[in-house]
Amino acid sequence: MNKFKKYINNVNISRFRFWFQIFAFIIMVYGGFLSIDIGENLPTFSCPYIDKGGGTCFLMGLQHRFTLPIDQLISFRGLAVLTSVLFFVSWFIFFNKAWCGYICPLGTLQDWFTKLRQKIGIRYSNYSEAKFKKLKKIKYILLGLLILIPIFMANSIPFIGKLSHDWAVPFCMICPGRTVLPLFQGDASQLVIDYGSKTKMIFTVLGMAITGMFFAGAFFKKRFFCFFCPMSALQFIFKKLGFLRLIKDGTKCTKCGDCYRACDMGIREIADDIESKDIIKDDCMMCFKCVAACPEEKCLKVNFLGKTIYEATEEGFYKRQKGKK
Amino acid sequence: MKKKQKKRIIAHGYSRGLIIISVIFIAPVFAENREPKSFHFSLTSPAEKKQKHESEHAAKPVRKYWLSTAEKDLNLEGYLLNPLGEEKELKIEKKEEGWLVSFNTPFKDSEDHGANNVYVVDKKVVDKTLYIRTAKWITVNHSCGWGHGHKHDKIRHSALSFEKIPFEIVPQVLWDDKFHIRTKTGDNLKVFVYSYGKPVENAKVTVVSEKDWQKTMITDENGGIEFQMIRDYYERNWERFHTSHRSRMIVEAEYEINESGNYEGELYNKIIMSTSMPWKYSPALEDYASYKSGLTVGGIFFILTLGGVLLYRERRRKPFLELDFEKKPRKNKKNKNE
Amino acid sequence: MEKERFEKVRKHVRSEAALEAGDVLNKIKDNFPDNPEGMNYFYDLLSRQFSEGILPKNGKKVIGTMCVQVPDELILAVDAIPIRVCSGSFPYDNAGAEFMPAKTCSMIKAIMGLFSVENYQKKFDMLVIPTTCDQKKKTTEMLTDMGYETYSLSLPSRKDNDNSRHYWQNSVKEFAADLMKKTGKKITTSNIKKAIDLKNNARYEFRRFFNLRKKSPSVIYGKDAFLVANAYFVDEVESWTSALKNLNDELEKRVNKNFSIVNQKTPRFLFTGSPPIFPNMKIPLLVEEAGGLIAVDEVCSSSRLLYDMPAYDEGALYDMIPAIADCYLKPCTCPCFVPNEERKDKLANLIDLFNIDGVIYQSFSGCQLYEMEQKLIGNFLMEKGIPMLYIESDYSKEDTGQLSTRIEAFIESIKIKKKSDLKGKRATK
Ligand code: SF4
């Protein structure tokens, strides 16, 4: 048992993650061909715009479901919204935010861009801390909008009236998941500007602009899009329920910052916060690179239902650093 | 290899266009035309002029359909086939405005989640001819709120035929696996004509577009025909063009059999069967969307971001002399530690 | 004339220093039982340092460093030899006292004495001094004035925000560029990777050593542990690493055999404050001769020297150099930083890990930073209920008598406390 534990702790988590992500990508993007359907309300960007995908992104359903008059929303049909959230949460709690670090096809794609950049040897970009703090808020704004806009499609706003049907699934319209992921099935039909109406046109222009920025941004900045992702904001609300946890023992931490270095999301608290035990922050994608980069015995840990499944060890750290190319 | 059929079949021209012609030329001779006209289902009563379309996204507690005919003396039998191929009850009412059929679809993901076939059959003998008229409507009872759990459930999203129906049209493709209608202007629609669940060769199929353009075809040995759904929706002005517009195409079929018999005491020596199935389709993406603009916008923002990052990096190197080991050092670089 | 006088002085100071070193080494070897075989390498090395000099003769460039914050991976990467020149020698301290202000810290005086007495201008290609405390800063200028090539490595005073981190990373990047210019060698991904691995091997062994010291009762004296780290100042990394590996293997055997050099009752101390540098082993020796044991320390000449390890994410210079920089700044608990809460956290952690009974805090008289921080640490430890002995001292031997009485009294009090604690524990059992 001990040997096995040691083996696990010495594991090169990045390599494991790389293969796991490929596996998850195939399921999420090509699952339909294999008659795999993980389900609906997935807390990850398994976009239904992919014709034969392996699951369905929760945000799509969420935006549809909120297109309801207020009185219905608070009556029995609101219950449907609630059940879907329950489904979402029950998917979510298993892996917690590791849905982002290990499963989300859009996240995986961004990691591939990073790999490419590394191969070419181009320096990564970083946000300064002040800028970073500001940018982080965008995802909460997007989350708010993607609920409010559907509500205002079914309820009239004073002076303006109801929003037209063209406002449907507003976030999906600007989500790179819609434009980029179907490309993997050879479907480029989402790359158009829709002149069907003004609203649609503006949305699709925005969507394509974001797609363009996504490609360039994700190349330079690790996980460029994830900073703005409302899914990540939504997940964070339920992080307390997750079975999978990232635990930090602050007394063992030397604030060496190795974990912060490794963190693709640039989460400074992972190194500098020695008070919190449950150290998951809203941007965290639970990739556990930080655990692999921590040289202090048992300082950072990955727990599943209270059981430690992976933890930082001196030996593991040393082996991993030595094995770097 | 074509199998020759033994029965003689007399092709009988029957369509709206021909009625008009016959009315003009033949009407004076036979003062009264007693031939029953075919009918179809519609969301509006015959009195209303406006057309409506059913959404495949919104669930309704009760589904109601009107027959397009104003005839009062129909002898209707109704049939309802649920998505799993089971027969269910259909209610038929005679109203002031015409004939109304209805059935309940409770708001939940149950056995009627999917495509339900609604039929009426009318039989009557006129001038020694037995007219069997049927109408069919396919309704998709679906709400995205129920989820798409039946994605890989083949029977739920394939088009079914019903062996109790004397004459019906069955489309080849139906909804996509999430029950969303996908047929667009320019798409080919393939339909089959069935009689009591068996394909009918040499039936005459006529498709009539919204603005009454029509085309007539004869079915092959599998009972199938295929046609392109032509664009029949034009707006002068961009503002008024709606991508959500649904055009209607009514598919009708007719078939004549030389056969004598007795229907409820009345003798006949010929059977004429007719059926109809309304179909809807939306404007094609090509009518209102452009790849060129999409790729241009995407490209511009890609280049802007790329350029922005590179420019920013270049500028950072100047004032602060940020060192970049991948680049050759600049000339005239001042060094503070010298 | 002048030159001759100079030569005379140099000879005199050198022989005195060698004498002092020999003396201390003898004490270290002879006054204690059960010295591990593996220590002989380090004893020899340090005695050679003072009899034969330390400078390598293989024609490689030599770069002198002061303070722990100099990233010597970079120096190793350009194929130069880093030598830490911080000195603990009283004769050199004396020599420095002649021209340095009276209230200067002994270590600074000793360094200045060393560089004024010895003609090292030609021997060191560069002296790298981080801007840690004020005295080190001015030392840089004085050494430049004496004709040394110096490099002031700019260190921020805060480390708790991202700006200072970037500032330091830029300092280190600049340093790397200047090193390349100085040595004419390019830093490449492969040679820096080699240097990191080299130093990480040393760090790994050092961690092993550190962990072996956790065993209670202990398998090695604190005085030996200080020497091991001190040897790293001047030794080649590879041979040092393999010597430490031998020592570790030996200690591991001791642990397995349950062999220890002291008994359960020996009080275990944590040593912190100004760094004891060989041959200034005055306080550690006094403590251990009086029956205490320095189980662990938190000084920049020993445990802090090789504890922290860099982790880079992408194997390219743009990430490796900042990663190296980070590991010298962020976890550093030097009192030149403000705020320095990490030092308290670290001490608390060490007290837990090493079963510590008391803390010995040394500060060189004249070292304002350690003197002032003593108050803060003292209060912190008082709250935790850990007794602390504060000793202000310098390199001279004058105060030995007085200090040993204080130390003995402190140890006695702890022994009594420990006994009652043990009894109490047994009683509750
Ligand atoms: S935050 Fe990133 S990884 Fe997570 S769902 Fe959003 S795009 Fe995917």
Ligand code: SF4
């Ligand atoms: S477009 Fe984006 S938000 Fe919408 S369903 Fe696809 S992945 Fe989810």
Ligand code: SF4
């Ligand atoms: S790597 Fe470990 S020890 Fe270092 S700052 Fe992070 S958690 Fe603390």
Ligand code: SF4
């Ligand atoms: S904090 Fe750790 S687990 Fe979270 S994103 Fe950063 S490196 Fe990954």
